[in-house]
Amino acid sequence: MSLATLQGQSLDFAVKHSLDDLLKNPVRFRPAVVSSPSVPEGTYTVLNNPKQSTVSRKSFSAPTSPTRNKRSGSSSQEYKKSSGTRGDGANDFVDEDPAFIPPARILFPEEKLSMEWDNIMPNAPGLVNLGNTCFMNSVLQLMTQTPPLVQYLLSGQHSLSCRMNACVLCRMEQHVARAYPNKGTKRASAFKPSGIQSMLKVISSHFRPYRQEDAHEFMRYLVDAWQKSCLQNHKNLDHPSRETSVVHRIFGGYLRQQILCSVCKKPSNTYQALLDLSVDAKGSSLADSLKHFVHAEKLTKQNKYRCENCKQLVDASKQMTIYRAPNILTIHFKRFTFNGFQSSKISKQISYPESFNLGPYMSDPNCSCWYELIGVLVHAGGSTRSGHYYSFCKSSNGVWLKFDDDFVSNSSIDRVLNQQAYILQYKRKSTSSSKHKLNTENTVTKTSNKKRRKISF
Numbered sequence: 001m002s003l004a005t006l007q008g009q010s011l012d013f014a015v016k017h018s019l020d021d022l023l024k025n026p027v028r029f030r031p032a033v034v035s036s037p038s039v040p041e042g043t044y045t046v047l048n049n050p051k052q053s054t055v056s057r058k059s060f061s062a063p064t065s066p067t068r069n070k071r072s073g074s075s076s077q078e079y080k081k082s083s084g085t086r087g088d089g090a091n092d093f094v095d096e097d098p099a100f101i102p103p104a105r106i107l108f109p110e111e112k113l114s115m116e117w118d119n120i121m122p123n124a125p126g127l128v129n130l131g132n133t134c135f136m137n138s139v140l141q142l143m144t145q146t147p148p149l150v151q152y153l154l155s156g157q158h159s160l161s162c163r164m165n166a167c168v169l170c171r172m173e174q175h176v177a178r179a180y181p182n183k184g185t186k187r188a189s190a191f192k193p194s195g196i197q198s199m200l201k202v203i204s205s206h207f208r209p210y211r212q213e214d215a216h217e218f219m220r221y222l223v224d225a226w227q228k229s230c231l232q233n234h235k236n237l238d239h240p241s242r243e244t245s246v247v248h249r250i251f252g253g254y255l256r257q258q259i260l261c262s263v264c265k266k267p268s269n270t271y272q273a274l275l276d277l278s279v280d281a282k283g284s285s286l287a288d289s290l291k292h293f294v295h296a297e298k299l300t301k302q303n304k305y306r307c308e309n310c311k312q313l314v315d316a317s318k319q320m321t322i323y324r325a326p327n328i329l330t331i332h333f334k335r336f337t338f339n340g341f342q343s344s345k346i347s348k349q350i351s352y353p354e355s356f357n358l359g360p361y362m363s364d365p366n367c368s369c370w371y372e373l374i375g376v377l378v379h380a381g382g383s384t385r386s387g388h389y390y391s392f393c394k395s396s397n398g399v400w401l402k403f404d405d406d407f408v409s410n411s412s413i414d415r416v417l418n419q420q421a422y423i424l425q426y427k428r429k430s431t432s433s434s435k436h437k438l439n440t441e442n443t444v445t446k447t448s449n450k451k452r453r454k455i456s457f
Helices: 003-024 134-143 147-155 157-161 168-179 215-231 246-251 286-293
Strands: 061-063 253-261 267-274 277-280 297-299 305-307 312-314 316-324 328-334 336-339 342-345 355-357 370-380 388-394 400-404 407-410 421-428 443-447 452-456
Touching (some): 277 286
Antiparallel strands (some): 253 267, 388 400
């Protein structure tokens, strides 16, 4: 295949997802509510990862009062009181920015997620390479070692209600059932992942059997296909409700872009859903990549910002931060670059920790949100269309395993941390203050003329 064709496919993929992000993640405006002195003031505010409801999807910006915290947490939008309600990076919290509208319907309550393994499972088996399918095998191995996803699929909840003829999530449920026979009470031998391979054209129309593909590209399309499966029984849902699917409960989070006027100091926030995080591979560590991701950009000269409050072009700063932290954090290093008719791979070593705090890179820098490493996907070679993919995964008994197609071997954390990682998979740590159960942090408050009550999502 020619390099021009490869570049065209990569460009098509990037353009498609850029457009998808713009279309799927608009700003949600809500009309201002003026309360009379006799009525307590308040609004519904979102705790989860909602998108848009009944508001027009043409815009995505939400000017924010300068009296509010300029850097808030990881759920939806600006938040007045950061102390006490978000110290552990919890998914949901009371939020007073009216730009986000709560979901009309909850598809999957977050308290139903099992973030930890319920039982010690047998080691997952290897997967036979069906012909240039290491990109697929390596991703499937990461997913079959992701506790909340595996335990949801083993429960069979999705297939019980699914009516799709070609459902990718049903196929994944079957795949996990083969990897853990009898719900994990028996050990499986290596098998052919034919069920998933047969769905490649459903996952993405440009995938071809027996052709090497990019593992990260496959992962994104695979998760997108799962999301479509989750929504197939739910028609005419508002966008915030779509963000309460089990897929978004596991992998979903939110980014916040804040533009701060240098004259009036009034911030304007926009929010974007994420299912994984792509970061530069130019630094020497994951910390370098994350610092670069949240680095504030100056908007000056020809890039000046038109401030709605000042009614003129002004110098400003623009910064992207992580607003809502996902339960499973997938980090992709952008190792492949295309310059004109030449492509190259950044092959240098990038260090990454066994555990780390995402807090410094979140909208509220005072929060604490700890993650532990559960998977590493490696690419060996110089091109996305060549080379070889394999994975290291942490099993339910805490032992690290290397999955190289159908060959599975024991590994060690020292070896895992010394890889040329392409994709990292982290699981948010469970602590006494950040259990994924409904609590006082996972509430929204509604104020009406009659009474004040709390509603849990």
